[in-house]
Amino acid sequence: MHEHGETGSTPQEAPQRKGFMLVLSSPSGAGKTSLARKLLEVESDIAPSISVTTRSRRPTETDGVDYWFVTPEQFTAMRDRGELLEWANVFGNLYGTPKMPVEQTLEAGSDVLFDIDWQGGAQLRKAAPHDVVCVFILPPSAEALRHRLRSRATESPEVIEKRLAGAPHEIDAWQDYQYVIVNDDFDQSLANLRAILRAERLRRERQTRLPEFVAQLQQEL
Numbered sequence: 001m002h003e004h005g006e007t008g009s010t011p012q013e014a015p016q017r018k019g020f021m022l023v024l025s026s027p028s029g030a031g032k033t034s035l036a037r038k039l040l041e042v043e044s045d046i047a048p049s050i051s052v053t054t055r056s057r058r059p060t061e062t063d064g065v066d067y068w069f070v071t072p073e074q075f076t077a078m079r080d081r082g083e084l085l086e087w088a089n090v091f092g093n094l095y096g097t098p099k100m101p102v103e104q105t106l107e108a109g110s111d112v113l114f115d116i117d118w119q120g121g122a123q124l125r126k127a128a129p130h131d132v133v134c135v136f137i138l139p140p141s142a143e144a145l146r147h148r149l150r151s152r153a154t155e156s157p158e159v160i161e162k163r164l165a166g167a168p169h170e171i172d173a174w175q176d177y178q179y180v181i182v183n184d185d186f187d188q189s190l191a192n193l194r195a196i197l198r199a200e201r202l203r204r205e206r207q208t209r210l211p212e213f214v215a216q217l218q219q220e221l
């Protein structure tokens with residue numbers, strides 16, 4: 001028999017949450033985009049941050065869904081108007097996070113998911129140390145990373161090799177991340193990511209109605 005849901009006194013409103021920023025970073029090809037997409041499919045109350053980028057669109061990508069594809073001039077104008085929460089040059093292209101949608105989602109009590117590089121992760125941690133949860137995704141082996149990046153075949157061989165060459169440097173950031181997932185089995189990695197999300201949502205300081213809930217509970221006892 002379940003013992004919850006007892007209604008001996010006035011039903012109380014469930015404590016509400018404060019949204020946070022969940023950052024996924026990894027060397028290119030480790031699987032963060034696939035994990036991010038799937039997480040958004042299976043979880044609610046979390047929205048993706050859609051970045052602006054000057055990189056060209058892949059055939060598999062949709063403008064306004066995967067990225068906002070912009071010209072370098074549009075990008076610099078946004079940046080100079082202070083509309084970006086963070087930005088970085090990654091492999092010769094500019095990437096940045098539009099500020100307003102993130103602020104609106106957080107204010108509404110939902111979480112925001114970021115697929116950004118270590119430079120972006122560092123900027124967000126600096127701007128809001130208590131509201132950022134960083135997860136670093138590693139490939140299970142060098143061979144797996146090479147295979148994933150090459151078989152995805154969304155870039156030219158030169159670009160793929162450039163990304164592989166940059167991987168050791170990108171991986172250097174791993175120690176600045178609170179969580180690390182070695183993305184070997186995809187379903188296991190997804191389950192781990194969901195566990196992180198769930199635990200972080202339960203953090204005391206994110207449950208904004210707890211103080212009054214506890215006070216009332218104590219008063220009624």
Ligand SMILES: Nc1nc2c(ncn2[C@@H]2O[C@H](COP(=O)(O)OP(=O)(O)O)[C@@H](O)[C@H]2O)c(=O)[nH]1
Pocket residue numbers: 025026027028029033051052055086087088090095096097115116117118119120121
């Ligand atoms: N700092 C920062 N990095 C970003 C942003 N958007 C994407 N990135 C990162 O830029 C890198 C290249 O992204 P992309 O060209 O989509 O390649 P992929 O992640 O390998 O599929 C990845 O590490 C992304 O996480 C952003 O808004 N800011």
Ligand SMILES: Nc1ncnc2c1ncn2[C@@H]1O[C@H](COP(=O)(O)OP(=O)(O)O)[C@@H](O)[C@H]1O
Pocket residue numbers: 026027028029030031032033034035148149151152183184185186187189
């Ligand atoms: N756990 C996994 N096992 C095998 N292949 C994977 C796994 N995770 C992702 N992939 C594949 O590896 C390739 C790179 O993944 P992607 O999510 O695009 O990486 P990233 O966004 O980190 O560059 C994709 O083809 C994806 O389907």
